[in-house]
Amino acid sequence: MRLRLVPAETNFNFFRYARATFGASVVAMVLSIGIWLAMGLNFGIDFLGGTTLRVESSQEVVVADYRAALEPLGLGDVAITEVFDPTFEAGRNVAMVRIQAQEGQESVAADTVNAVEEALGSSFGGALSVSFDTGTWTQEAAAAALADAGIAAEIPTGDTSTLRLPAGLPLGSWQQIVDVLGTDQPTGSGVSFAYEGMTFPSVESVGPKVSGELIMTALLAVGVSLAAILIYIWLRFEWQFSLGAVAALIHDVVLTIGVFSLLQIRFDLATIAALLTIIGYSINDTVVIFDRLRENLRKYKKMPLQDVMNLSANETLSRTLMTSGTTLLALLALLILGGDVIRGFVFAIFWGVIVGTYSSIYVAKNVVLMIGVKRDWSKPDANAGTQFSNIDA
Missing domain, CATH: 1.20.1640.10 (Multidrug efflux transporter AcrB transmembrane domain)
Incomplete structure (x- = not known):
């Protein structure tokens, strides 16, 4: 039945x-x-404008965890999409993070992009490397200045312009490092940041x-x-x-x-x-x-x-x-x-x-x-476009 x-x-x-x-x-x-x-x-974001960051990580992308890491920043509409590509080698995990344009701004400001990179990197990026201008700082002096600010730094061997910082630094550490080393922007000519397990190869704005x-x-x-x-x-x-x-x-x-x-x-x-x-x-x-x-x-x-x-x-x-x-x-x-x-x-x-x-x-x-509609369908109507009416669709 x-x-x-x-x-x-x-x-x-x-x-x-x-x-x-x-x-x-x-x-x-x-x-x-x-x-x-x-x-x-x-x-x-599609209709308001915003910025898209490409994130490549050695860890598996978990969208919910990424979203939780960015939530304290209060950025509004954030869209996170994992990218799948058969050409990616094993261990390469890619995500696209889209941030809506903030109120009063035509595009996402550089400090907002820096905050996003820091939030994701501190949670999933592992150890942080800080590269600085050797003309202004020596490794020993930079490490000592950061130690006085409560940030422990290791001096890697064979590199005269980089310090290695521990993983999981609290949010705001980037700006603290910038303040200690005396530059205006985290991505300026004086200081740059890189995580050993996460990179941000491209940033595009709408x-x-x-x-x-x-x-x-x-x-x-x-x-x-x-x-x-x-x-x-x-x-x-x-x-x-x-x-x-x-x-x-x-x-x-x-x-x-x-x-x-x-x-x-x-x-x-x-x-x-x-x-x-x-x-x-x-x-x-x-x-x-x-x-x-x-x-x-x-x-x-x-x-x-x-x-x-x-x-x-x-x-x-x-x-x-x-x-x-x-x-x-x-x-x-x-x-x-x-x-x-x-x-x-x-x-x-x-x-x-x-x-x-x-x-x-x-x-x-x-x-x-x-x-109202024509009742006698046996006769063609010159004013009706029914020449295709018998076609199965």
Whole structure:
């Protein structure tokens, strides 16, 4: 006996509370736009600008530990991603650390980058080597000055310009060393730092101009996808179906942006990818219902349009709920167990599947019903773009 979550035949009247369901969607969209305008979005590094550090370590990268080491710095949005590459030799562990631009700064300042390097290096980098200008200091004098400041330093053999300091120095030790040795910056010409088990081979910044271009590109991607779907549905069905489908997609996108604004979840390029995924998922659901509606319009030419729409929605209800339900189960597992890095992306799709299923049933059909649609599909309509309607998709 096959498992059925929905009876084989249903007869729900989806238009019984049409004013309430469609009105709720309109109100939710208005509230979402209002919340968006009032609270704004919690933009991530991609849209605010910031700095990316490449970190190479001899220890295995544990994202949670890296995040805990940086938390005392209070840097706001910090994204940590482990880099996997089959060309890496054994023992080479690489991570990318992205820091959002701090308030009042166009890019992350040098002292902030130094603080990040020190926080990671003191926790995972092992012993610290300090190189200094031999024209100003001798090894013995530099070691003695640091000893007076409470920092023990060893003089390595065969090197006249480097001191070796113990691992796990407390945060702020870099600046203390700089103050003792009399230079202005930890990375200045007088003093430089290097950990034996961790290096920072590159530092790249994303300025306001690039982040602004990313915002425009993201908006363009969503707009173009909606326009392409509008044309596709018009070619496959009729323009009334096209408007109904796009209205449902706009509903899904606006409500997703609204909940991100309300909960202040980080909004970045991964969220844009989630929005595009939601659009694709939702339109697939809508097309299945519209395809059955077109078949039934040919079959039941005298039946009222509302009844035909109800029949079509009921005939596809099992497929709709099974597809959405199984997708939500997988997303729920990722939402709970996937970790902080992908939680925003997964939440966006999870929410989008819910509102997308709702809009396919309660928004797209209602718009088509309000506009009206051709009933006699046996005759071609010169004003309808249905030349591709018989193509399977």
